[in-house]
Amino acid sequence: MCRFPYIKPQWPITLQPLILHSQRITMSTQPMETLGQWKVTVWEEENFQGKRCEFLIECSNIMDRGFRRIRSIKVENGPWVGFEYPEFQGQQFILEKGDYPRWEAWSGNSGYRTEHLLSFRPVKCANHSDSKVTLYEGETFQGRKFELCDDYPSLQAMGWCSKEVASVKVNSGAWVAYQYPGYRGYQYVLERDRHNGEYRNYNEYSTQAHTNQIQSIRRIQH
Template structure:
């Protein structure tokens, strides 16, 4: 049996993605100081505890080489979330660029890419009830577009999304991957205010 292997792609590990037939190594670089200076740490996979990599829990700038990542205020992917993706060429010169009032980052994980067509359903009440908004593109101001900014449940039907507490992609934010969220606490929010949302950018 002769098999043409020209079109067989190798299996990829969690820290690799296939783009246009090419395998790309996922990578994000954390810097201790602003403007990509000071001690640095290159990550190609999840890290539950940055202290184990001899990196201080102070992070003031980040470069995303490929993929999309989320930093967490606490170890083991807990606490406030900080999205680092390719939305702004993947360069974050200071922690305020990822909407953080402090420079504490204790763990980092990679966000798995979802290439299905972008689609999210937002519901005003828990359990997918109340006023509903179905969205397929970025929304800088949810209240202006749909007349609501209280979201208590959501269904992610395609792509990966980030919900921001304030309009224009500012304030505390939360990464929502494809699944059902019957209550805002399911995406680790402390309240149900959503001011804006957009798709996570992987390239």
């Protein structure tokens, strides 16, 4: 049996109140000096109206924070990716520094109408000045390949003779690939620190990827 020495309490005992801040979510296992690299504020309604909350870390389900949805966003630090459904599921939308007052601002020319987001996370490996990706014609990195280190609004115009990319290796940084030229259509956020940077087939591009069609790609801005 373990015995512990008796410690006489010092009187009087002063109890410090525990203050909970519901509008700023900062709990994290990361070192505190890294938290300021990512900051986003979300609103429940369009045009920055209604309930709001500031985040420095990922949120897997905004409804757990008492929100019904997210309909406007301000990204202050770092790039983020928003998702259509909880647990980072559904269509993806890259959120770089700036204001997103309505859904059209994050969906851009995607042609996919998603009027609200339910989960989001920071893109931590984005490095615009040091990004490299390799595209492959076949699944599991087979067939013809194409190495990139710059933005390409049209892969076909730069020599990729197919509308499809069957697998991708992200060597450094983070990228967003698009279904159509001109950065249009479905978005696929491809990161070095996810899947070890290896996307063996189009099903790994996104939980809602329906095709391996990729016709433009660019580096994510930090």
